[in-house]
Amino acid sequence: MDTASADQRVGQLHRIATRKAMARLIPLMCAIYFMSFLDRTNVALAKLQLAADVGISAAAYGFGSGIFFLGYALLEVPSNLAAHKVGPRRWIARIAVTWGILSTAMMFVQGTSSFYVLRVLLGIAEAGLFPALMYMVTLWFAPHDRPVVVGWIYIAPALALMLGNPLGGALMQLDGFGGLHGWQWMFMLEGIPSVIVGIVLFFKMPERPRDARWLSAAERDVLETHAVIDGHGRADYSSANWIAALKRPTTVLIGLIYFLNQVAFVGLYFFTPAIIHQMHVDSSLVVGFLSASVGLGFLLGVLVLPRIHRRTDRDCVFLGILTAGLILGACAYLAVTNPAARIALLTVTAFFAGGVLPSYWAIAMKRLQGIQAAAGLAFVNTIGLIGGFVGPYLFGIAETSSGRSDAGFTVILIAGVLGLALVPVLARAMRSEAGVLASSGSAAQMKP
Template identity: 90%
Template sequence: MDTTSIDHRVEQLHRVATHKAMLRLIPLMCAIYFMSFLDRTNVALAKIQLAADVGISAAAYGFGSGIFFLGYALLEVPSNLAAHRVGPRRWIARIAVTWGILSTAMMFVQGTSSFYVLRVLLGIAEAGLFPALMYMVTLWFAPHDRPVVVGWIYIAPALALMLGSPLGGALMQLDGFGGLHGWQWMFMIEGIPSVIVGIVLFFAMPERPRDARWLSAAERDVLETHAVIDVHGSAEYSSANWIAALKRPTTVLIGLIYFLNQVAFVGLYFFAPAIVHQMHVDSPLVIGFLAASVGLGFLLGVLILPRIHRRVNSDCVFLGVLTAGLVVGACVYLAVTTPAARICLLTVTAFFGGGVLPSYWAIAMKRLQGIQAAAGLAFINTIGLIGGFVGPYLFGMAETSSGRSDAGFTVILVAAVLGLALVPLLARAIRGEDRVESSHEPAAQMKS
């Protein structure tokens, strides 16, 4: 049998194994990420009622919404290194159970102080979840499959924004039932399922291909071989070198661009219900449905854009186009005043602001493997999480100073312009790292 025929059989086996892995793993990953996003963002629907019932102002709400990300960021890298040590399955399950308990405890908020404390604790509990999921992607899937896999995972938060807003709005209608406020029912009913999902995931998700009983031995081997070899031909890295991942210019620049994206996008989805409310919409249920336009744009973005990215040769050109789209969407929103047009532009802005997210991770994962992936991906997410704090805080300040929630679109515009300016620097850093890798390969081949 010739080499071409063998390569074709191996590639066919890898496609079959990858399809099996996607069918088994992506639903579990989506379920856990859906619940995490639902539990971290449902506070947006409670903003108006928290102000009325326990006296939390717009500025305090913005700070409390964002402070979740500070708690998250503080433990992001240590948490993902723990996931590398004990295994992502155990660690993700632990995260889900603890954050589900704390999310339910949000129903006991009594004022600004307890609001801040519980948001910080919720962030600490959830620390490491997303990079642990990304780390699992590097263990299971080849680099060229990762944009699509990450895109599928991002469907979960998109659905959480799209379905969570109407669901939360409906639960808010329980106001007064059983002596509880509507927001208390929402936090309780949406928090408990996270604990259940975490327990199910612990028993249902294998750590890596070699642990999957539903794969044949050949399928396990071909998945691991394709996953651990990156585009530069490097296999695993020593744990002593994980700090090197944090010093790479590409890691830092992707983190900074992601930070600016999160300033814009996180601020948008935390303030979308308030923006809709200022369009003279008073019903929590209707607000929930209209605010779901952000989730719809996010969903369309993660379904469409990763598949386009897969066919584009230049990662940074693609990244630049999407960031420019976010700039244009923010400019048009600020230029129009019609409520219907602005609802549509919420969708457009979320399409670019959320749809670009899988591309960040696909670009990062091309350059990080093993322990460096665990540390580097967590580091990028840490920088982004700080943006998740800054965004709602700036949106809250903009609303306080102007009296309008949609003033936050100026924050989106500035953040997107700065992000666009960093894309050429990322392209230069990638070219520089590729030249260094290319110069090392001949030397390595001579030694061997």
């Protein structure tokens, strides 16, 4: 058999194995990420009721919504190093069970202090979930498949925004039933399923290809050969092996651009129900349905944009185009006053702000592997999570000073402009790093 025929057979086997892995793993990853996103964002629907029932102001709500991300960021890198050591399956299941319990406990909020404490604890419990999922992607999938895989995973939060807002709005209609407020029912009935999903995942999700009984031996081998992997639990944990990833300019710059994205996007989805309420929509159920416009834009973005990214090797050009789209969407929103047009522009803004997310991770994963992937991806997420704190906080300040929830679109515009300014800096850093790797013979040159 000639070399070309052998390569074709291996390529075909890899495509078949990849499809099997996607079909088995992506639903589990989506389920766990769906529940995490639902449990961290359902507080947006409770904003007005928390103000009326327990006296939480707009500024306190913005701070409490964002402080979740500080608790998350605090343990992000240590948590993902633990996932690398004990295995992502066990660690992700642990995360799901603990955050599900704490999400349910949100029903016991009595005032600003308890609101802050539970939001911090919820963030600490969830720390490491997303980078652990990204780490699993590096164990299972070849680099050219990762944008699409990550795009599929991002369908989960998009659906959580689309379905979660109407679902939460419906659960809020239980106000008074059994002596509980509607927001208490929502936190309880959306927190308990997270515990169940975590338990199911523990028994159903293999850690890496060689653990999957539903793959043939050849399929296991070809997946591990094409993926960038290492032996978790047996790596050297000295600082030289993982702090190096944190010092790389490309890692830091991707994290900073991701930070600015999260300032814009997290602020947007935490304040969308309040923005729509100020369009003279009073029903919690209607607010929930209209708030799904952000989830729709997010969903369309993660379905369409990763597939376009897969066809280009100019990562930074692609990032620049999407960031410019976000800026134009924010400018258009600020320029119009018609409610229907503004709801449509919520969808457009979310299309660019959310649709770009798989590209950040695909770019970062090209440059990280093994213990460096565990630490580096967690570090990128940590920087982004700080943006998740800053965004709602700035939106809350903007609303308090202006009296308008949609004043936060100015925050989106500024964050987008700053992010666009960093894209050429990232391109230069990527060219420099690729040149060093190519000259050392350790990697092929990657185009920015």
